[in-house]
Amino acid sequence: MSFIRKFIAQESARRRDVLLAGAYGLAGIAAAGMPLGALAQNQNRPTVAWSYRDRNNPYWHSVVSGGESFLESAGLKKSDLVHLLNNGSSEKSLADIKALLTKTGGRAAIACDANDAPNCRPIVESVQKAGGYVSTIWNKSADLHPWDFGDNWVSHMSWSDEGPAEQTARILFNAMGGKGAIVGIGGIASNNPAIERRTGLMKALKDFPGIELLDYQPADWATQKANQVMQGLLTRFGNKITGVFCANDAMAYGVLEALKAEGRRLPMVAYDGNAEAVDLVIKGELLATCFTNPYWGGGVTAALAYHAAIGTFKPSQEPREHREFYGPTIVVTQKDAAEFKKKYISSTPVYDWKDFWGPSRGPIKYAAKS
Template identity: 85%
Template sequence: MSFIKSFIEQETARRRDFLLASAYGLVGVAASTGVVSAFAQNKPTVAWSYRDRNNPYWHAIVSGAESFVESVGYKKSELVHLLNNGSSEKSLADIKALLSKTGGKAAIACDANDAPNCRPVVEAVQKAGGHVATIWNKPDDLHPWDFGDHWVSHMTWSDEGPAEQTARILFQAMGGKGAIVGVGGIAANNPAIERHRGMMKALKDFPGIQLLDYQPADWATQKANQVMQGFLTRFGTKITGVFCANDSMAYGVLEALKAEGRKLPVVAYDGNPEATDLVIKGELLATCFTNPHWGGGITAALAYHAAVGTFKPSAEPKEHREFYGPTVLVTQKDAAEFKKKYISSTPKYDWKDFWGPGRGQIKYVAKP
């Protein structure tokens, strides 16, 4: 059985178990251990609110956070995991529950799941007197400096440019002609919007390539598999290339193509270990690495150090409150070297160098 098929089956089982646990009120119970331990040590509780540890991207995020908490004297098990499984409502409810349990003495790293959920999250943290550092999703008109020291920072990745690069690699591999389909993330997610925008920007320079359809698959392997099956039913052999907005969805796309006996050029995004191997083998043309281990660790570090008073966020310049994380394009030419540097061994990071690998202050695209 291929790892892709196993990945889809694991995703299905995980979703089933999550729904059962939710029904019996079990989700989030394990988080209390880290809260109690932090109280005993008179330290802030450190938590990460995220989607799903079975996803390689989020696993890398949280591995970085575990590395950070160990560097400041916590046990790895003391990091509190607030798993929202893609639910913004659960994300907010879990954060509010943690703030209530800790009396606001919490350092929270968070992806709000979608942009609209960011405001209630940071408002809840500010009201409780906690500290939160966020990644990926927030409205363009919402900024950490409007919340004093409680919203420590926001990091995102400049996805439009790298997504445009991966799309150009796809279109060039197609010889500048043919027809593609696209598989995107959650519609309200900032990275989903930027990656779609990057693909569309590249498409303007390739008049010989037609976009047949672009559908969201919510970053999920199984849903991407279903979306791709639908594309194959509707368009058949007209499809000559596939743009995927993340690696996990690309796995579902590749499995759907394999079931139909088709081999097409496919590009993805995230630089997960499995995707890197697929690039080396030539089954994916390219992916784009956002260094989630560093991102997960430094986001937790920012929240923690603000909570303990190592630095005062409101005294920092705006480029330290909102900034881009690093990206690395991975193609077959450099995938083996990339794997050796970032996957086979994890680089050692200085968790007090908050902004070193960053790529400068976030810039906003003017709305038409």
């Protein structure tokens, strides 16, 4: 469990860092040590940036590693990627992107997770106004679409989390023998994946009347906060808790540490398919996790923004299923975890970064309006 304690220590350090960084206008870029505009001045290429939460999180590390792999395939260096680290702040995400656009004169190709759905609109409006290009993942509102922003909002990729989350919840409930009481640990409340994963859990609960949901609390995707939330839930409910649903792997690590401190071990499921979580599935400490191939997602998102910026393709001439689409998801259980690790973790699949939509799972679908 040493890696769990390391996660908690890292998150404490990150919170201190972002408070200090707030005193500066563009902390994410400064921290990256990247001379802004270097790419725009070199061969007239756009500056390429990834705006994301933090790289200490294995999920985001994999995302950005994919982005770096794409850059190398395009004849650039890993160090050419500008890292806009928002540390979970939507305000910082928007401020850093605006600063990048100003510094580069809009000559930028940006890959971005807006951090929460409401923040997506001001980001894409800022990019369009500056004449830059952006491809987004995960978070946007249902009434907001890339094709309403011409070519500048290149694409949006999300993952259909509701079904896989329901599947993992059913794995948890079956392991509990269809009876008992669980707690849920969720992500940032306004995040699309947090909403969908909770919805999946609630759907599964309808078929298991013997399972009681004692409480569901957000822990903002963070290991340390999940540790604190779980400590509070253990104080409130004690031995009544017989299972745990976690909306991502990083939070599951904090929950496991809280349980260990109480000398307890409970059936639990998580989400993201991080290397550490897959090892925990192999060991039987997690029942299941879900893999969304963040490496491919990070690479192809950067690739789409870059190729639109240099004119390789014109987004507005693409069908709508190429502008909004689902990424792939694989549910990982103990039965298949070793084989999964061999294919996706011990070795990294080689991707053609010009095959923008190969592994995708079709157009994003929205609930019908009543």
